[in-house]
Amino acid sequence: MFQRSAPIVAALLFLSAGMSGCSEEKSSAQAAPPPPPQVTVAKPTSKVVTDYDEYVGRFVALDFVEVRARVSGYLDKIHFTDGQMVKAGDPLFTIDRRPFQAALDQSQAAIAQSQANVAFAQADLQRGQSLVTGTTITQQTLDQRLQAKRVAEANLTASEAATRQAALDLEFTELTAPVAGRIGDRRVSVGNLVTGGTTGNTTLLATIVSVDPIRFEFTMDEASYLRYLNAASVKRADSIDRGLSLNAQLKLIDEKDFVHQGHIDFVDNAIDPSSGTIRGRAVFKNADGRLTTGMFGRIRIAAQEPAVALLVPDEAIGTEQVRKFVYTINSDNVVMPKYVTLGPVVDGLRVITKGLVADDTIIVNGLMRVRPGAKVTPQLATADASKSKDQTVRTN
Structure with a gap:
């Protein structure tokens, strides 16, 4: 009986030893640490950018004149075609001249008559003065002749x-x-009666608007106005010109780029307390006459001089409550967060105004697989999403 059970016991012992070995191997496999996660890294992109603001406004003419007559009469001629360009001094309308010519002829005849009366009164006075007063002519008669001369002169x-x-x-x-x-x-x-004069019921004949140059009016918020004051004070140490030295670019609603160049020529003297804005105005050349009074446009104003800035992809930026950060790696490929201050977006890249240096290596892909202090396997990529070296940045 014992001899039969010995092989069974040996088999059980062998099976038990095999299962124990498998368990040890499995436990050893579970205890092995996973390899560092792979992430994509890149250096921040360095570009020359310009901080600017954009506003929507309307074009207004430098001069807007309502053509009205100064005298009343029937309209005789019209010397222009509707909508044409005119120069200062070009004839526009002619009112029937005949009644006014007759009035001028009559007044000129009255001058001739008055001159004759003056000559007669002067001669009559001189004759009286040559006579002996009191015997040949009285003093009263002499005074009357003097008065007649003065009346004729008047x-x-x-x-x-x-x-x-x-x-x-x-x-x-x-x-x-x-x-x-x-x-x-x-x-x-032609043929209509035109009412002229200086009262409010005069007849409006036409309107003229100046074309070149043309003005563009817009309103800016108080914070932007303060930035322009700071920029102007940097340029002019002697006095603040309230932004009048700033250049401006403009585009129409059907244009992609800001192709029109001008400058700020006026900033209002008070901020509107109801809206917290102040009115500004720029001047642009308009030789081809395309810019039209009343037309909408978008103006762009540089708030500071062009400067070098660091840019990273928006996908590389994380959020921790109200703070923004990016993950960087050191020389040992260890992840370290850096808190940054964000600027505007330029072609998919975010301007970093504070918190990064050009030598930092940032993680641009794989943020969900890393944590601070962990080691990663980096793969180099480029953070630049554009081909341009110089860019303009919109901040408003």
């Missing part, structure tokens, strides 16, 4: 003034362009 002065006014009225029948620009459509036709 009438002559009045006639001359009336003649000058009649000449002005005749001149006012020819309406010319007071400024250069583009004229609108005529508001009256």
Whole structure:
């Protein structure tokens, strides 16, 4: 009986030893540490960027003139085509000149009559003065002749003034362009009665807006205004020019780039307390006349001089409550977080204004697989997503 059970016991002992060996191997395999995770790393991109703000506004003309008549009469001629460009002094309208020419002729005749009266009164006075006062002519008669001479001279002065006014009225029948620009459509036709004068019920004949140069008006917030003051004070140590030395670029709603170059020429003298904004104005050349009064546009103002900045992909930035950070690795491939201050985005890359240096190596892919203090296996990549060396940055 014992001899039969011995082989069974030996088999059980062998099986038990085999299972124990497998358990030890499995335990050893579970205890082996995993390899360091692979991540993609890159150096921050260094570029020359310009900090700027953008605003939406409208174009306004330097000069806007309503053409109205100074005298009343019937419109005789129109000398322009609706919408054409006019120069200062170009003829626009002619009011019927005949009544005003007749009034001028009449006033000139009155001058001739007054001159004759003055000559007669002067001669009559001289004759009286040559006579002996008290015997040949009385003092009263002499005084009357003196008075007649003075009245004749006053009438002559009045006639001359009336003649000058009649000449002005005749001149006012020819309406010319007071400024250069583009004229609108005529508001009256030939044969209509035009009401002139200096009152508010005069007839509007046409409007003229200047074209080149043209202004662009916009409003900026108080914080932007303070940045421009700081930028202006850096450029001008003697005084603050309130941003009037800043350059500006502009694009229309159908343009992709800011192709129009100008400069700020006016900043208002007070901030609107209801909105916290202040009005600004820029001037742009408009030789081709494409920029039109009332048109919308977008203006871009450089808030500071171009400077070198560091940029990283947005995907490399993590968030810890209100703080932003990036993961960097040291020479031993150990992960270390660095808290950074973010700037604007340029072609998919985020400007880092504080917290990084150019020699840092940052993790740009695989952030979910790492933790601070852990070791990683880095693979080099590029953090630059654009091909341009110089970029312009929008901050507003």
